[in-house]
Amino acid sequence: MVKFLALLKLNFRAALAALRMGGRKRSVSGVGALVLLAGLSLYISGLYSFLFASQLAPAGALPLLIVFMSLGAVLLGFLFSLFAAQGMVFGTKDNDLMLALPVTPFALMLSRTLALYLENLISTLFVLLPAGVIYLWYGGPGGIWVLPTLLVCALFLNFLPTLLSLVAGFVLAFLSSRATHKALMGNLFNLIFLALLLVGSFSLSSNMGELGDAASGIHDAFQGWGLPFLLTEGAVCRGSVPDLLLLCALCLLPFLAVVWLFARRYKSIVTGLTARSARSDYKLGRLSAAGQRRALLVKEARRWFGTPMYLFNTCLGLIMLPGAGVAALIYRSSIQDFLSQIGWEFFFPLLIVGVCFCLSTVAITGSSISLEGKNLWLLKSAPISPATLFGAKVGFQLLACLPSLVVGTILLTIAFELPLWAGVLMLLDGLLFALVCAPFGLWINLHFPKLDAVNDTAVVKQSVSAFLSTLLPMVLVLVFFLLWLPLMEPLGALGLTLLYTGVLAAAVFLSFWVLIRQGPALFRQLSD
Amino acid sequence: MLNIEHFSKTYPGGKRAVDDLSLHVAPGEIFGFIGHNGAGKTTTLRAVAGVMDFSEGNITIDGHNVRTDALAAKQVTAFLPDNPDLYDFLSGIQFLNFIADLYQIPGDSRQNLIAKYGGAFQLTGNLGSPIGSYSHGMKQKLALISALIRQPKLLLLDEPFVGLDPSAAHLLKQFWAELCAAGSAVFFSTHVLEVAEKLCHRIAIIKQGKLIRMGRTAELVGDSTLEDVFLELEGDGHG
Numbered sequence: 177m178v179k180f181l182a183l184l185k186l187n188f189r190a191a192l193a194a195l196r197m198g199g200r201k202r203s204v205s206g207v208g209a210l211v212l213l214a215g216l217s218l219y220i221s222g223l224y225s226f227l228f229a230s231q232l233a234p235a236g237a238l239p240l241l242i243v244f245m246s247l248g249a250v251l252l253g254f255l256f257s258l259f260a261a262q263g264m265v266f267g268t269k270d271n272d273l274m275l276a277l278p279v280t281p282f283a284l285m286l287s288r289t290l291a292l293y294l295e296n297l298i299s300t301l302f303v304l305l306p307a308g309v310i311y312l313w314y315g316g317p318g319g320i321w322v323l324p325t326l327l328v329c330a331l332f333l334n335f336l337p338t339l340l341s342l343v344a345g346f347v348l349a350f351l352s353s354r355a356t357h358k359a360l361m362g363n364l365f366n367l368i369f370l371a372l373l374l375v376g377s378f379s380l381s382s383n384m385g386e387l388g389d390a391a392s393g394i395h396d397a398f399q400g401w402g403l404p405f406l407l408t409e410g411a412v413c414r415g416s417v418p419d420l421l422l423l424c425a426l427c428l429l430p431f432l433a434v435v436w437l438f439a440r441r442y443k444s445i446v447t448g449l450t451a452r453s454a455r456s457d458y459k460l461g462r463l464s465a466a467g468q469r470r471a472l473l474v475k476e477a478r479r480w481f482g483t484p485m486y487l488f489n490t491c492l493g494l495i496m497l498p499g500a501g502v503a504a505l506i507y508r509s510s511i512q513d514f515l516s517q518i519g520w521e522f523f524f525p526l527l528i529v530g531v532c533f534c535l536s537t538v539a540i541t542g543s544s545i546s547l548e549g550k551n552l553w554l555l556k557s558a559p560i561s562p563a564t565l566f567g568a569k570v571g572f573q574l575l576a577c578l579p580s581l582v583v584g585t586i587l588l589t590i591a592f593e594l595p596l597w598a599g600v601l602m603l604l605d606g607l608l609f610a611l612v613c614a615p616f617g618l619w620i621n622l623h624f625p626k627l628d629a630v631n632d633t634a635v636v637k638q639s640v641s642a643f644l645s646t647l648l649p650m651v652l653v654l655v656f657f658l659l660w661l662p663l664m665e666p667l668g669a670l671g672l673t674l675l676y677t678g679v680l681a682a683a684v685f686l687s688f689w690v691l692i693r694q695g696p697a698l699f700r701q702l703s704d
Numbered sequence: 705m706l707n708i709e710h711f712s713k714t715y716p717g718g719k720r721a722v723d724d725l726s727l728h729v730a731p732g733e734i735f736g737f738i739g740h741n742g743a744g745k746t747t748t749l750r751a752v753a754g755v756m757d758f759s760e761g762n763i764t765i766d767g768h769n770v771r772t773d774a775l776a777a778k779q780v781t782a783f784l785p786d787n788p789d790l791y792d793f794l795s796g797i798q799f800l801n802f803i804a805d806l807y808q809i810p811g812d813s814r815q816n817l818i819a820k821y822g823g824a825f826q827l828t829g830n831l832g833s834p835i836g837s838y839s840h841g842m843k844q845k846l847a848l849i850s851a852l853i854r855q856p857k858l859l860l861l862d863e864p865f866v867g868l869d870p871s872a873a874h875l876l877k878q879f880w881a882e883l884c885a886a887g888s889a890v891f892f893s894t895h896v897l898e899v900a901e902k903l904c905h906r907i908a909i910i911k912q913g914k915l916i917r918m919g920r921t922a923e924l925v926g927d928s929t930l931e932d933v934f935l936e937l938e939g940d941g942h943g
Contacts, residue, residue: 553753556753557781701757703756
């Protein structure tokens with residue numbers, strides 16, 4: 177038990193250290209990033225809870241809000257921690273040291289999995305508690321016990337996303353350990369998962385309008401597979417203690433059982449992950465030379481495509497953008513019916529906001545310095561200027577964004593039957609936004625590098641830089657969104673979008689200016 | 705080839721890792737840098753390589769100041785840290801090509817150089833595999849090949865013999881001799897005193913950041929051994 181507690185403490189510290197890097201400024205930033213994550217969960221929860229509650233309350237089915245939001249908390253936690261499980265439980269760099277210690281694989285795996293649980297808890301709490309408040313706001317039954325009971329339920333429900341991401345991480349690790357091309361296998365797995373996620377979200381949004389009418393059917397549909405969510409409803413809304421106890425057992429026992437089962441094969445999985453296929457029959461052929469910029473650009477591309485964790489945490493927007501274009505084309509006639517009543521101009525600035533939102537999730541440069549990690553000596557001792565290095569990193573992000581941006585804007589232009597100038601303006605604004613994000617992300621990463629991370633997960637998912645380089649551009653998108661309604665009438669579609677263009681052009685100048693001005697000195701101070 | 709003048713380095717928190725170090729490495733010279741753990745060897749090598757920033761003193765390589773003319777200094781230098789981490793997502797040949805591109809080595813000569821050093825270290829057959837699949841020794845060999853193909857004027861190495869098998873270590877010494885015969889210089893740190901005694905034209909001993917002895921190996925060792933000299937200096941309160 178003492179050994180387990182020591183391991184647990186170590187893994188909790190490692191999870192927290194990903195955000196806190198020493199120094200007052202950086203600790204404050206770490207707390208700031210946590211606040212932003214909590215804020216994002218709060219925003220998602222608040223928005224959906226209000227939407228659901230406004231549909232369910234008139235039909236007298238408000239308790240279903242708790243069912244939906246507990247399901248939402250589990251799914252969101254699963255989404256946040258899917259890639260983390262792979263890194264934190266199976267792919268940590270201290271496996272050799274840990275496996276040599278006189279501790280059982282079960283204790284080791286449980287301590288690592290509980291660190292994952294701790295990380296999930298932030299999003300679970302900030303999804304469920306606001307839902308509880310909105311539930312009470314709409315007059316849901318249960319009284320003063322609703323929030324304390326919901327808190328207890330959240331602590332146990334949180335085992336489910338942890339369990340799901342653990343299973344997914346195990347499957348991925350298992351398949352990877354048997355595959356010749358591990359990165360390709362990881363990328364395929366993640367691509368399938370993302371596709372399922374997008375289809376699921378799309379289907380949920382389409383059916384939201386019929387929630388109130390279908391309340392009883394939905395309740396029946398949750399029987400069986402959705403028992404934990406129905407038990408949560410029973411415990412929170414009806415104060416049922418047996419439901420609460422059953423929920424605790426239903427969440428905790430499978431979690432412990434699965435951890436125990438996986439722990440039995442833990443060493444072989446971890447060993448399989450570190451083993452790589454190797455050949456010794458390489459024949460040296462003709463080698464072609466390239467310039468420094470191209471070499472660095474190719475290296476960035478190889479790292480991005482060769483690190484599934486990095487690729488799939490930064491490519492969601494690149495899939496969403498053309499995906500939205502395809503969806504708009506499919507529903508083209510409905511869109512045209514709708515626009516014929518209001519006019520395309522009214523929604524045009526929102527399209528630009530949407531394009532920018534997709535691009536704000538593509539924070540490739542936000543982790544690119546941190547991922548150099550122990551390899552930093554190579555770049556620092558090479559005869560390349562910081563400007564060349566920064567150019568390659570920024571350039572790669574722009575190259576990654578460009579195909580998706582062009583395809584997405586063309587499809588949206590066709591689907592919305594926009595005039596050519598509007599399509600060009602949308603493309604220009606998207607391009608400017610990408611030009612803001614790339615140098616800004618790099619500048620943030622130079623300020624908040626995480627060069628000693630125990631795995632790529634800590635850099636890509638948990639570092640201050642990864643949070644800030646995604647969330648701060650989102651704030652700009654939010655500002656654009658908030659300006660839409662108040663300024664639409666006085667400025668008109670063209671005026672407002674030109675205002676966006678002007679702001680973005682200024683932001684591009686500012687991003688490059690701070691990177692050029694501060695970047696080289698920050699890079700010189702980095703130490704691997 | 706390498707001039708270090710009054711170099712000092714103080715880390716945040718006040719620890720003075722190197723204190724007023726001055727030394728010169730001539731072309732064609734193999735120069736050994738020895739000292740106990742934490743003496744300041746790695747700090748010095750990293751400063752010379754341009755990997756670490758410093759504010760006190762001056763360092764020039766082949767006449768290029770490492771602070772004010774950093775790119776020119778790095779162009780003629782090859783540095784290997786004590787535990788060189790390489791890009792695991794690249795194959796061996798991709799890594800060597802990447803390095804050759806950064807140092808602007810023409811296509812034909814890079815092929816010849818990789819063939820020469822890859823063959824000598826018996827690594828050519830493995831160059832198609834990802835670096836992540838390499839053993840520690842193979843990574844060390846690959847890092848050495850990447851340094852040698854640059855044909856550097858100054859080869860900077862931190863503990864180069866750690867992880868190398870005896871035949872690779874023997875080869876490395878031969879290639880050093882080859883480089884020095886062509887007018888290059890080798891500046892390396894080591895704890896293997898027998899190697900330093902046999903290989904080095906000159907040796908510097910550093911203790912707690914200060915240079916306590918420097919000279920031609922034969923003069924420094926005299927009738928004793930380098931190990932005896934080192935232990936004596938370590939024990940007699942120098943520095």
